[in-house]
Amino acid sequence: MTARTLFTAALLTVLAGPALAQNAPAPAATSGSVVALPSSQAAQAPAESDEGFTFTVTDERPWQDLSIAIPAFATNRDEPTPANAQGTAALGVELGRVIYSDLMNNGLFRPVGPDSLPRPSYAQITAPAWGTWSGRSAEMLVHGYVRAGGNDQLTVGCYLYDVQLQQELVREGWVVSPAEWRRAAHKCADLIYSRLSGESPFFDSKIAYIAETGPKDRRIKRLAIMDSDGANHRFITNGQATALTPRYSPDYSKIAYVSYVNGYARIYVYDIGSGRQTLVTESQNPTFAPRWSPDGRTILYSMAVAGNTDIYRISASGGGTPQRLTDAPGIDVGGSYSPDGSQIVFESDRSGNQQIYVMNADGSGQRRISFFGGRAATPEWSPRGDQIAFTHIVGDLRIAVITPDGRNLRYLTDSWQDEAPTWSPNGRIVQFFRTARNSGETSIWQVDLTGRNERRLPTPVGASDPAWGPVLP
Amino acid sequence: MKRIAIVLAATSVLALGACKKQAPESLPPPPQSSAEPAPSTPGPSAPQGVVPGTQAHFAQQMQGRDTIYFDTDKFNIDAEDQAALAQQAAYLQQYPNIRATVEGHCDERGTREYNLALGERRANAAKNYLISLGVAANRLTTVSYGKERPIALGSNEQAWARNRRAVTIVMN
Numbered sequence: 286m287t288a289r290t291l292f293t294a295a296l297l298t299v300l301a302g303p304a305l306a307q308n309a310p311a312p313a314a315t316s317g318s319v320v321a322l323p324s325s326q327a328a329q330a331p332a333e334s335d336e337g338f339t340f341t342v343t344d345e346r347p348w349q350d351l352s353i354a355i356p357a358f359a360t361n362r363d364e365p366t367p368a369n370a371q372g373t374a375a376l377g378v379e380l381g382r383v384i385y386s387d388l389m390n391n392g393l394f395r396p397v398g399p400d401s402l403p404r405p406s407y408a409q410i411t412a413p414a415w416g417t418w419s420g421r422s423a424e425m426l427v428h429g430y431v432r433a434g435g436n437d438q439l440t441v442g443c444y445l446y447d448v449q450l451q452q453e454l455v456r457e458g459w460v461v462s463p464a465e466w467r468r469a470a471h472k473c474a475d476l477i478y479s480r481l482s483g484e485s486p487f488f489d490s491k492i493a494y495i496a497e498t499g500p501k502d503r504r505i506k507r508l509a510i511m512d513s514d515g516a517n518h519r520f521i522t523n524g525q526a527t528a529l530t531p532r533y534s535p536d537y538s539k540i541a542y543v544s545y546v547n548g549y550a551r552i553y554v555y556d557i558g559s560g561r562q563t564l565v566t567e568s569q570n571p572t573f574a575p576r577w578s579p580d581g582r583t584i585l586y587s588m589a590v591a592g593n594t595d596i597y598r599i600s601a602s603g604g605g606t607p608q609r610l611t612d613a614p615g616i617d618v619g620g621s622y623s624p625d626g627s628q629i630v631f632e633s634d635r636s637g638n639q640q641i642y643v644m645n646a647d648g649s650g651q652r653r654i655s656f657f658g659g660r661a662a663t664p665e666w667s668p669r670g671d672q673i674a675f676t677h678i679v680g681d682l683r684i685a686v687i688t689p690d691g692r693n694l695r696y697l698t699d700s701w702q703d704e705a706p707t708w709s710p711n712g713r714i715v716q717f718f719r720t721a722r723n724s725g726e727t728s729i730w731q732v733d734l735t736g737r738n739e740r741r742l743p744t745p746v747g748a749s750d751p752a753w754g755p756v757l758p
Numbered sequence: 759m760k761r762i763a764i765v766l767a768a769t770s771v772l773a774l775g776a777c778k779k780q781a782p783e784s785l786p787p788p789p790q791s792s793a794e795p796a797p798s799t800p801g802p803s804a805p806q807g808v809v810p811g812t813q814a815h816f817a818q819q820m821q822g823r824d825t826i827y828f829d830t831d832k833f834n835i836d837a838e839d840q841a842a843l844a845q846q847a848a849y850l851q852q853y854p855n856i857r858a859t860v861e862g863h864c865d866e867r868g869t870r871e872y873n874l875a876l877g878e879r880r881a882n883a884a885k886n887y888l889i890s891l892g893v894a895a896n897r898l899t900t901v902s903y904g905k906e907r908p909i910a911l912g913s914n915e916q917a918w919a920r921n922r923r924a925v926t927i928v929m930n
Contacts, residue, residue, distance in 0.1 A: 501911045527906060530871060543874075549901050550874060571878055571902060574871040587875065589902070592833070592882030594875040616875040632872065638831065639872055662869040676869050704869050722913040725866065750870065 348481050349394060354423035354448075357381045357399040358441070359407040364433040368463035373439075376466065377431050380441065383470035384427065384477070387488050387514060391714070392738035393478060397423070410444060418448045425454075427477060431469075439463055443473035445480055455480045467516055468757065475756075485711035488513055489757050492716070493531040493540050494729060496520060497747035501725035506749075508542055508555070513709075513753070515743045521555065530574060533754035534581050534601070541565060541575035541584060552586050554601070566599055566607055574619045577601065578626050578646075585610075585620040585629065596620050596631055596648075610648035621666045621673075622646070623689070630654075630664040630673055630689070641675060643689065654691030663705050668755070669712035672734070676704040676717075684717045686734065697732045698739065705749075710756045716742070718749040811853040816928040819849060826884060828922040830865070833879045835887050843884060846926050847891035858893075860884045861925045862902040863909075865918035870904060877902030884924040 358377035369376035378399050385398030403417060410428045418426045426446040434440050442458040457476050461469045468489055475486030496509040505524040508531055511517060521540070522528050529550075531542035540555045544562075552565040552572045565584055566572060574587040574596075584601045587594050594616045597607040611617035613635040620631040630643050633653075639662045641655040655661040659679035666673055670689070677685040677696070684698040684706050702720040709716070709731075716731040719741075727749040732739040742748070808815045817824055823842035826835070835843065850858060862881030864873040881900035889895050910917035 502908055504906070506906075529874075529906075571874070573874045587871065589875055589878040589882075592879040592886075594878065616872060616879070618871050618875050634831075634872075639869075662872055678868070682867070682869070702867070720866065723911075725908075725911075725913075 348483075349392070351424050351481060352395045352397065352422060353388065353425040353427060353477070354397050354402055354418055354421060355381050355385045355388075355399060355427040356402040357404045358429035358431050359405055359410050360431050360433075361407050362432075366433045366439065366463050367437065368439060368466040373431050373433050376439075377429075380429060380431060380466070380470045380473070381427075383467055383514070383516075384474045387471060387474035388478070390514070390740065392733070392740075394425070394481070397421075410442065413446055413448075413451075415448065415451050423448050425477075425481065427473070429473060431466075434460070437463060439466055439469070441466070441469035441473070443469075443476055445477050467512065467514075471513070484713055486756055487709045487711040487713065490710050491533065491537060491754050491757070492729075492742075493533050493542075493752045493754070494718075494744070494748050495528055495531065495750040496744065497727050497749055498524070504725070508540065508544075509748075510540070511744070518745060530750050530752075532575055532577055532752045534577050535579060535755055536581055536758055537754055541577065543573045543575070552584075554584070563603065566597075576620050576622070578622050579624055580626060585622075587618045587620075594618055596629075598646075608648075610644065611651070613651075617642075619663060621664055623666050624668055624670045628666075628689075630666050632662050632664060639678070641673070641687075641691070654689070655687070656691060657694050665706050665708060667708050667712040668710055672712065674706035674708060674715050676706065684715060684732070686715070695736070697734070697736050698730075703730070705751070707751050707753045709753055716751045716753055718751060720749075811856050811928070812930060813928040816849060816926075820845060820926075824927075825923050825925045827919060828880055828924070830918075830922065831868075831876070832922075833876065833883045835883055839884075840887065843887045844891060847888050847893050850888070850893045850897065857897045857899070857929045858888075859899045859901055859927050859929055860888075861907075861927060862900065863907060863921055863923050863925070864905045865921040866905045866908060866913065867918060868905060873904035874902050877904045880922075880924045884926065888926075 358380040360373040360377050363372045363374040366373050366376060369379060381399035385396050388394050388396040405428060407430060410430045413426055413428060426448050428444045430442045432440045438460050440458060440460050444456040445454045447454055455476060459469045459472055471489040474488045479486050490513045491510060492513060493510050496507045497504055499505045506527045507524040508521040508528040510519050510521060526544050526546035529543040531540050533540055538557060541552055543550050544553050550571040550573050552575045553562040554565055555562040565586055568588060570588050570590050572586050572588045576585040582601055583598050585596060585598050587596050593614060595609055595611045596617050597609050599605055599607040613633060615635045617631060617633045620629045622629055627646055628643055629646055630641060632639055633642050639660040640653055641661045641664045642651055642653050644651040659677055662676045662678060664673050664675040672686045673689055674686050677683050682702045682704045683696050684703045685694055685696045687694050697715055700719055701722050703717050706715045706717045713734050714731050716729060718727050718729050720727050727747045729742040729744060729748040729751045730739060808818060823845050826839040826842050860881040862877030864876050881902055885898045885900050888898060908921045910920035
């Protein structure tokens, strides 16, 4: 594991470990220095924990089988906090529950949560009661604490221990606003997952999607967002105009989506901070299938002119002249950038039916990559670059993956109608939406790249067109 | 017994489908007595309340021929479509002050964005044929709803065939 940088204005990494034992009785000694605390101390935490053995030395079994105890997070002093009406002690239980749910719902490890475990004291966070945990056959132990500091901020520390070796494997700490307390739990789940699996994190991320209500012929479609675990759900549009196919900008400040607000399909860019939205381009023609480049500077869109659809790109900052990338007769639509932004995978029916093509980001070098029968639609490049997920249509619609050279076709789902894959930020999970036969009811599902752990995401109403954003900045 | 039940179910679906009116997407304006530029209707008797040159009147006069249908993934205008579009064109010629929009639709068995593009293609195919019959291009607009607005609600071949359509709507 290499040390990752997690510093942002919203969420500061601080080192809480060594300070913890000293500060245990003295409340909030560091509270005023939340912003100042970080860099020198933070840098030393990963260095310490990376010393010595790696996990693979300690256990040969697949990491998925590890039993992990996640008791409630401790607090130095039970204080009121806007994050929990019952104070920081109750919030500590909630933090443990969120981490437990993150791991449990994604089929990761064998977690045991705070509701069935003894509660460690504040002092034990850095000095675990090993006997308690080895007696419960826990192989891994998660400890953490939450402190209410000054300026209404919360400090959350997260520690991962190997119980058998009685060793700390990794720790990190974060300062969050009370409204974002769940992010600290997701960061902790990400820390555990990354340390034990060797994969990149993904829990601390969000999903934009379309909420669906009403009967099939009068379906109301609203733009909505939620955290990766379904929490903090929020409707953004009121449903008066049909909304389709949202995509988060990479920095989560905007959402590009299609709206019929003026009677015709047009792409709007909705600014989450201001609530305002602007047309991506002024046009008399329908625009749809918006996509962001990985650096957020460019938006791809598809536009139909006299029935012929092509892919264009335009500066995301507004203004500028659109550049047309495809000119084949027929429908060229969608598009998904390779992680380095150099290539675009897209869909075209220039051969007679929908197939997958790759081109350079300037539109040059267009070539077909799907040659396995059926129709192939909605390609999405994995954030890791090694796979392309798409919808394979042979009667039914199924989610499948191929390598970027069009080989190694593998199905991830087998249902009546699954479409529109979107990748988890680490490229290990594919989300999509499923349509029920006859009723047309939709729901968001996800499945591991291995094809395992298929599950439905909890959403308040019907749900389609999921778009998973990157790990939060 | 089981077979009978199935047959009954199928019939009722068909019956439902058959008697389901192909409702216009936009409601006709309330009837009002503004002086219509339209000539006195030559056609046999519009029932009372239906004003010539309105969507309600158009839909009534077309008797289903306000809509043309397509095969899977196709957007070509066949002989039956041509006959329907000829009637639409005649109506539009008869009321030269009205405009029309052609809505393109798809069945549910395709991906959303492709269907938006395909619906646009179908609407344009119908529009272009109307233009070829002499309707001024600036009187016609198109809109694609992809698979967003099915008119037949089942998930079967008959329903899908009814949903792959282009519908002409008169705008006043």
